[in-house]
Amino acid sequence: MLDDVRPDVPVRTPTSRVRKRHEATRAEILAAAWSLVRAHGLAALTLRDVAREVGMRAPSLYSYFPSKNAIYDAMYVQGCREFVEYYEQIPVTDDALTDLRAGMHAFVRFCTDDPARYQLLFQRTLPGFEPTPDSFSWAVRGLDLLRRRLSVHGYDEDVLDLLTAIGTGLADQQISNDPGGDRWIRLIDDAMTMFHNHVSR
Template identity: 55%
Template sequence: MVIGKPVRDRRAERHEATKEEILDAAWDIARTEGLAAVSLRDIATRVGMRPPSLYTYFDSKLAIYDAMFAQGAQQFADAEPWDELTGDVRHDLALMFRTFIGFCAEDQARYQLLFQRTIPGFEPSPESFAISQASLGRVVEQLERYGVTDPRSIDLFTALGTGLASQQLSNEPGGDRWIRLIDDATEMYLHHMETTNQRATAKGRAAR
C-alpha cells in the first residue's frame, strides 16, 4: 500500500501563523507609539522572541513594513461596499465616501502607511502596491458607471474623500466632526456632476 503525500503542510501553516503574529505585534506598536516607532526589538518582545529570530520570517524591517502595507491594502479591498450599492447615485456616492473615510479614520497608522510617504526609505513593493491600485481602479469604474468619465472629476472625488479623512484624522482623531459632513459633501459633488459634462445614469436620476 502506498502512503499518499499529506495534503496540508503543517510546517508551512505554522510559519504563516507566526508571520501573522509578528505583523499583529507591529500593528499594535504602530497604533500606540506611531508608525515610525516600530522596531524589531519591540516586536520581538511582544511575540516572545529575540530580535534575530524575526529574520526567519522577514528579510528586513522594510520587508515587515511592506507586508503591513499589503495587509492594509487587502483590508481596504475587503472593505469595498460593492454589494451594498443600490443604483441610486446619491446613496451610492455617499456609501463610497463613507466606506473610504471610515476605513481611514479607523486606523491612523494604516492610513499613514497606505496613503502617505512618511517612513524614510520605504516604498511598497510592486506586488503590494498593485493591491491598492486595483481597489482604486474599482472605484473609478464605479464612478464611470454613473457617467463620471472626466478624469478631473474623478480626481475631485478622491480629493474630497481624502480631505474629509485627512482633516478628521489630524484635527480630531477618534471623532466624527468631518465624518458628519459626508452627506453635504455628496450633495455638493452631485451638483458638480450635473453641471459639468457628467451625466448621472437614468436609473440614478430616476431614484431622486
C-alpha cells in the same frame, strides 16, 4: 536522484503542516507590528519591540522576514487587501447620490479607524520605505475598484480626481484636527450633495 522517487514531497520542501505553522507565526508577527504602530506611531516601530510582543528575540524575526522593510511591505499589502474588502461589501444601488454617500462614509471610516494604516497606505512619509512593485500592484487594484464603483454612474476622469481630493481632504482633516470626533465626518452627506449637484449640471 533518490529524491525523485517521491516527487510529490521532495526533500527540502516543508510539509503543509510546517508551512502552515510558519504562516501562522508570520501573521502573529504582523499583528504585533500593527498593534505597536497603532500605539506608538508608524515610524516608531523597532524589531526589538515586535519581537518582545510575540515572545521572541529580535534576530528570530529574520526567520520570517528578511528585513524590517519587508515587514512594512507585508503590512502595506495587508492594508490594501483590507481596503478592497471594505469596499466590496458596499452595496451598489441605482441611485448615484446614495452610492456616493455610502462610498465616502466607508472611505473616511477606513482611514479614521486606523490612522497608522492611513499613513502607511496613503501618506507615504515613512523615512526609508516604499512598497515593492508587487505590493504596489495591490494598491492599484484597490484604486481601480474605487474607480469602477464610481464610473458605474458615468463619471469621467476629472470628476473622479475631484472626488478623491474631497475624500482625502475630509479624512485628513478629521484625523489631524479632530481625532476620535466627527467634525468632518458629519459633513460627508452635505459634501456629496454638493458634488452630485455639480457633476449632474
